[in-house]
Amino acid sequence: xxxxxxxxxxxxxxxxxxxxxxxxxxxxxxxxxxxxxxxxxxxxxxxxxxxxxxxxxxxxxxxxxxxxxxxxxxxxxxxx
Numbered sequence: 001x002x003x004x005x006x007x008x009x010x011x012x013x014x015x016x017x018x019x020x021x022x023x024x025x026x027x028x029x030x031x032x033x034x035x036x037x038x039x040x041x042x043x044x045x046x047x048x049x050x051x052x053x054x055x056x057x058x059x060x061x062x063x064x065x066x067x068x069x070x071x072x073x074x075x076x077x078x079x080x
Contacts, residue, residue, distance in 0.1 A: 007042060011066040012049045013059055023051070 012030075014023050027049065031041060039045055048069060050062040 009070055010043045010045050010047050011063070011070075012047055013047065013062050013066070015054060016054060017051055019055045040044045 048066050050066060052058040
C-alpha cells in the first residue's frame with residue numbers, strides 16, 4: 001500500500017505586481033522548468049505566490065504571511 005506524499009510548498013515573493021507581464025512570464029518559466037525535470041504542480045509541489053507591487057519593504061511581512069499560511073494548512077498544501 002502506497003502512502004500519498006504531500007506536495008512541497010514553493011513560496012514565491014515577487015517584487016512586481018501580480019498582473020505585470022514580466023512576472024507572469026517568470027512564473028511560467030519556473031513552472032516549465034520544474035515540469036521539464038519531471039515535477040508535477042499540485043502533486044509534487046504547490047506555489048504560494050505573494051506580490052509586493054514594487055515595494056521591497058513588504059518582503060518581510062509577505063514572508064511571515066507565507067509561513068503562517070503554511071503552518072495553518074498543515075505544513076505544505078495550500079488551501080486556497
